[in-house]
Amino acid sequence: MVAADPRVRLIDLATARGVSLAQLSALIGRNSTYLQQFVRKGSPRKLEELDRGTLARFLGVAESELGAPEENSSIADGISRSADWIDVPRLALGASAGPGAEAAGEQPIGAFRFSSRWLRGQGFDPAMLTAIAVQGDSMEPTLRDGDEILVDRTPRPLRDGIHVVRLDDVLLVKRLDTGRAGRIALVSDNPAYRAIDVGPGEAQVIGRVVWKSGRL
Numbered sequence: 001m002v003a004a005d006p007r008v009r010l011i012d013l014a015t016a017r018g019v020s021l022a023q024l025s026a027l028i029g030r031n032s033t034y035l036q037q038f039v040r041k042g043s044p045r046k047l048e049e050l051d052r053g054t055l056a057r058f059l060g061v062a063e064s065e066l067g068a069p070e071e072n073s074s075i076a077d078g079i080s081r082s083a084d085w086i087d088v089p090r091l092a093l094g095a096s097a098g099p100g101a102e103a104a105g106e107q108p109i110g111a112f113r114f115s116s117r118w119l120r121g122q123g124f125d126p127a128m129l130t131a132i133a134v135q136g137d138s139m140e141p142t143l144r145d146g147d148e149i150l151v152d153r154t155p156r157p158l159r160d161g162i163h164v165v166r167l168d169d170v171l172l173v174k175r176l177d178t179g180r181a182g183r184i185a186l187v188s189d190n191p192a193y194r195a196i197d198v199g200p201g202e203a204q205v206i207g208r209v210v211w212k213s214g215r216l
Helices: 006-017 021-027 034-041 049-059 116-121
Strands: 085-096 108-115 129-135 148-152 161-167 170-177 184-187 196-198 203-213
Touching: 006 021, 006 034, 006 049, 021 034, 021 049, 021 108, 049 085, 049 108, 085 116, 108 116, 170 203
Parallel strands: 085 129
Antiparallel strands: 085 108, 129 148, 148 203, 161 170, 161 203, 170 184, 184 196
C-alpha cells in the first residue's frame, strides 16, 4: 500500500482540525510561512523529526502520516518511540489570577516537551493536556504572574482543587470549594481577593491544574 503524500495529508488534517498552516507553523516555533512552503514548494523536502512529532501529537495521528518511516512512527497518537517524548501544545491565552481577563483565541504558540513515561506514570492522558500562562497575582504564592500551568481537560466529577474555569467569557484560575450543596466558591490563595460564589451552571470548568513552571 502506497502511503499518502505527507503534504496532502497535512492539509487534510489541518482542515479537519480547523487550524491554518500558519498556526501550525507557530506551534513548532517556525515562521508563519514555513509549512506553506513545505506544502506548496517542497522546501524543506521533509519535516524534521521534532517538528513532525509535535504536529503529529497535536493532530492526533501517527508520525508515519507526516512522512516518518513506519518503524519510527507512533501507534495512533504521534509519539516518537525512539525519543519517548510528548509535546503538549501551549495555547495563546491566559488564565487570569486577578480581576479577570477576556480569553483570546485558542491558538497554539509552541509546546512543552514532557517524558511520555512521566506523564503516563502520573495518570495523565496526553491528548487531554494543554499549557497556558497565569496572569495576575490572586493565586500567589501558589501560582505567580507568568507561571505556565499544565491543564488536564479529562472529564471527571467536580472536586476541590485548582482549576481553570470560564466565567462570563473570562478565563480564571481558582481553587474550587464545593463544600456547599448547589454552590461553588472560586477561591483565591491570595487573601487580598474575595471568593466568587457561583451556581454550578454559571462557571464552566475547563480543566484541573496538575503542574506548573515558573521563574525563581
